[in-house]
Amino acid sequence: MIWIPTNDREYHEWLVKNGKGYVINSDKALKSQSLPMIHRASCDHINDPSTQNYTTTQFLKLCALDKEDLEDWIRQIDKRELKTCKSCVPHS
Numbered sequence: 001m002i003w004i005p006t007n008d009r010e011y012h013e014w015l016v017k018n019g020k021g022y023v024i025n026s027d028k029a030l031k032s033q034s035l036p037m038i039h040r041a042s043c044d045h046i047n048d049p050s051t052q053n054y055t056t057t058q059f060l061k062l063c064a065l066d067k068e069d070l071e072d073w074i075r076q077i078d079k080r081e082l083k084t085c086k087s088c089v090p091h092s
Contacts, residue, residue, distance in 0.1 A: 001064060001065075002069050002073055003063045003064065004061065004063070005055050007056060008052055010055075011054050011063070012049055014041075014063050015041050015046075015047050015063075018041055018063065018065060019041055020040075020065070021040075021063060021065045022038055022039065022041060022063070022067040022070055022090055023038070023039050023040075023041055023043075023063050024037065024061070024062040024070050024074070024082070025038075025039060025045075025046050026059070026061075026062065026078065027060060029058065034083070036074060036080060036082055036083065037083040037085055038067065038082055038083070039087075039090060040085075041063070042088065043085055043090075045085060045088070046061070067091075
């Protein structure tokens with residue numbers, strides 16, 4: 001099941017409660033060539049409580065405990081190539 005937070009507070013709460021989950025960082029316009037990218041929920045690139053605007057600007061976060069759910073969303077909705085974070089390596 002995929003959950004899309006509507007604000008940073010919800011997003012950070014989900015990360016705290018679901019540290020073994022996965023997050024796709026994408027752009028709301030679905031046009032960036034460097035996105036979408038999948039991360040572990042614990043990855044420092046998408047999990048810094050002092051950082052703001054994770055969800056309130058041009059970015060979109062898709063959260064799930066099952067990375068296959070996120071991969072399915074990419075294939076069905078986004079249709080761009082899913083990149084993998086080289087720091088947290090969620091596919092290892």
